[in-house]
Amino acid sequence: MAHTLEDIAEKSGYSRSTVSRVINGEPGVSKKARQQITKIIKELNFHPNQAARALATGKINTIGLLIPETVNFIFTDPYFQLLAQGISKACENNDYALLLWLTEPEIERSSIKKYLNHGIVDGFITASINFDEPMIDTLLQSNLPFVIIGRHAYEFDLNYVDLDNLAGAELATQHLVDRGYKRIATITGPQDMFAGEERLTGYCNVLHANGLVIEENLIIEGDFLQESGYTCAKKLLAFKPDAIFAASDMMAIGAMNAIREAELHIPEDIAVIGFDNLPLTAQQKPPLTTIHQPIHQMGYLAVETLLKVMDNPDGEVFQTIIRPSLVTRQST
Amino acid sequence: MAHTLEDIAEKSGYSRSTVSRVINGEPGVSKKARQQITKIIKELNFHPNQAARALATGKINTIGLLIPETVNFIFTDPYFQLLAQGISKACENNDYALLLWLTEPEIERSSIKKYLNHGIVDGFITASINFDEPMIDTLLQSNLPFVIIGRHAYEFDLNYVDLDNLAGAELATQHLVDRGYKRIATITGPQDMFAGEERLTGYCNVLHANGLVIEENLIIEGDFLQESGYTCAKKLLAFKPDAIFAASDMMAIGAMNAIREAELHIPEDIAVIGFDNLPLTAQQKPPLTTIHQPIHQMGYLAVETLLKVMDNPDGEVFQTIIRPSLVTRQST
DNA sequence: TATAGAATTGGGAGCGCTCCCAACCACCAA
DNA sequence: TTGGTGGTTGGGAGCGCTCCCAATTCTATA
Structure with missing residues (x-):
């Protein structure tokens, strides 16, 4: 079985609490303690149990990527690949896991609903492509924070990242x-x-x-x-x-x-x-x-925006519009 | 805040344990209790907290889809789309979440390693395309169960699903x-x-x-x-x-x-x-x-295989080779 | 040297679930 | 009536972490 906080505590001669502080980069730990504990964590290649952490904090450290389209579309569209890459990268850098929801149209709507309330993600990112009305309603009802890449046709006070x-x-x-x-x-x-x-x-x-x-x-x-x-x-x-x-x-x-x-x-x-x-x-x-169009960057930004939204549950809306630029090559 | 098992127990007049049994479809519950509890669960749209469950069981109910994206043709290949669809579908049917890993070449190998040991998935599926040696070593070292779609060139005792x-x-x-x-x-x-x-x-x-x-x-x-x-x-x-x-x-x-x-x-x-x-x-x-080539089905099967592997940690190897069939149309 | 105050550390409680064992209830046979 | 049996049910313990408060140690100042 994997190590626990308590193991590290014992090995280092400090307590569970201090180890926890080190892991989460919290202040109030002496330099000496931090060094020793860090060393042992490295040696043992320790990673805190995500489930326990999630249970204690009420956050599961996972964001969902909701794609209301058939899978075909996702993997054929080069636009989407880049987007997914950016999103994936940002998640990694922020120590969030990325959960992929491939939801096919119509029939599966109910399953989205189910998942949204399942508590398996803290928030999600979705692309604005082909939003119909029931879809956006479902998302809004979920009470989960989310960010759209692109813009919705008539719902204007949503969080989004879009190109100009x-x-x-x-x-x-x-x-x-x-x-x-x-x-x-x-x-x-x-x-x-x-x-x-x-x-x-x-x-x-x-x-x-x-x-x-x-x-x-x-x-x-x-x-x-x-x-x-x-x-x-x-x-x-x-x-x-x-x-x-x-x-x-x-x-x-x-x-x-x-x-x-x-x-x-x-x-x-x-x-x-x-x-x-x-x-x-x-x-x-x-x-x-x-x-x-800095697609990769837009994906990245969407994640960062989502993290901000999650920190601001009292409704501040984050909207970013990215400026495109001209790339001159030989076809003109 | 969302409801808990205890809430349902209280509302139904039964205990936490009985409610848990109902939710997990375990035997040893009277018909009456099962009905009442089921009704209340439906009414309250209750879903058990995944983190708590994961902590208690030691399983996180998530599998990873690892895409060694060194080759951009993985994306442009419609083959992969169908595969992903089958995998996604199987996860849904088995109440597993699907975690997406897009891993960029070389440098990021270490990040795979990190994730593999992070305890965020119970096992994973990957495609055999362009496995190099360090890659497969990393996977083997992870100690996580995994299934390959396709076959590795020289490692033969791996779990796989492949076409004949x-x-x-x-x-x-x-x-x-x-x-x-x-x-x-x-x-x-x-x-x-x-x-x-x-x-x-x-x-x-x-x-x-x-x-x-x-x-x-x-x-x-x-x-x-x-x-x-x-x-x-x-x-x-x-x-x-x-x-x-x-x-x-x-x-x-x-x-x-x-x-x-x-x-x-x-x-x-x-x-x-x-x-x-x-x-x-x-x-x-x-x-x-x-x-x-029943690609969708192969993705589906890969998930089912993985679930079997996870139930059999003592090393039984599952290998499936699917028989293809001829589809006669007008080009011959 | 004494002491307030800051810095550091420790440990209990609790997150919501599963697992396990004990308790309870009916019912039937002796 | 008693005891045994199988079907149900309840609740304690514990998963590994975070949060919080209390305890301890250190530092600076009078």
Whole structure:
């Protein structure tokens, strides 16, 4: 069996309490005691029993990552991988464990509810993707602190970490304008999603500010995935754009494929800019100009935000909006 | 604060012990008591405190999913998605929580070690992909029970769940032979992986058994990913095969693209068979004949195996090899 | 040197559960 | 009536930790 606090206490000649203080980095321990106890802990590779700690403190030192989507989605979306990595890292650094909830739609809602009240996490992080009304209600009813990555469409006083999608789209579009492109098309994200909507707004803002006409033929709605980038671009090409702003990197990649198939050159005949700065964009031919979204960092931040929320049960709301930046490569 | 066993005991007029028995489905409780207590538990939506339970039993009711993420293809591989789904489902059904470990390469190995000894899981599941020596040593040293999905290259007395890759490859190749194809090529998996190696062996076995020549030009090594299927197929086409056995569906899909680009018809000019039976194979044009691997079920089984291992600390080794089956569609 | 006050240390109580043994109750056979 | 039996039930002990208060030691000052 593993060691206990009491073992360490005995071996070091101090008491359980002092050992506990050392482990938790509390003040009020002499240097000598701290050194000796630390040494023994290291030697014995001692780790306090999490269950006992949880029972005594009422906190279980675990946060949940709630993903209201089929698993397929999670592991295919490179965006999500980076997010999960950031979250995972932050948990590790803060000595929290990360519990993964994969909840499939509909039927499993009840199981979320069950889990939320199970007392197995102190709080959780979730992504705003595809929130419907009952879902958000369930979360709110849980009484557990949580942080959303992204933003909810109409619940505004939630804790979230999100990108400034508007600014990002403006950066992208302004970049195209600055390069002298005139017929700038866009493949948007889904218009029932906050991010999709804002990225279109940013595009329109910049065209307008620069006195360019917003031509309906040059705006087409995609779904953020590669396939839709391809099909949308095919349609757009009929209207002879000289640049395309795709609201996601995956769509930009799809669009590049379509452009190549039409035997046009990037960026000579037509420029392409993406959004997200996924790692694979750098390996495209040509490398894709895009808007950098610090996804990993956002995951990390979400955890830190959650920890703050958990320390502040009296309702302070934490909202962070991250500024994106432009990454210029050879596709524009 | 949440209710406790004692609350339920008081409300029902029975004792803590009896309530505990009801909750854990133990025998030796009268029907009347069981009914009344069950009713009150439902009414109050009571869930026993996990930490207390863990402390009392010494089991924390959580298993870890360890993902040695050195290889980014783990994520992009739809194989992994299905696996995770099965694992997640099994955990839910057995009332275990699933803890996610995303471990980054090299440097973070030590952190795995730390976690393993942290007592936050009762056991864990991991995938065999890209195990290097220090990795497996770390796992073995942990003293925690674990189950591998797949097989380790040279450690044979580990608990695992794996597919009979040999039989699968034989099924696939035999199918091609039966259909009358003579120049059967193969795009193999990486030859330093057990699955890759076995699938090639199966291919050779069948050719040999049927008196066909094994032609080196018709064997080419891929890496299981779509891209490599495409490039390998391009090379193979020079040698005029009339059928291709790709050791993964993704490679088969890549190969089909290459074949179409060469303006050849599937299966008239050249047949293609894959391996895995990923959902997307059914939607190919033409739908892909492939070897069915019950991935979801394997994930599920891995959890059940782990539970068995945890009940048998005295070293019984559980190894399951699943038989694949042939799924005939229109590509052959 | 005495003593207040600060720094350090020790140990009881309790978190909510499970495990185990003892107690209780009916019921039946002797 | 007594004793034995099996089915139920109750409650003490203990899991390993934190929290809190009391005890002890040290330090600085009069």
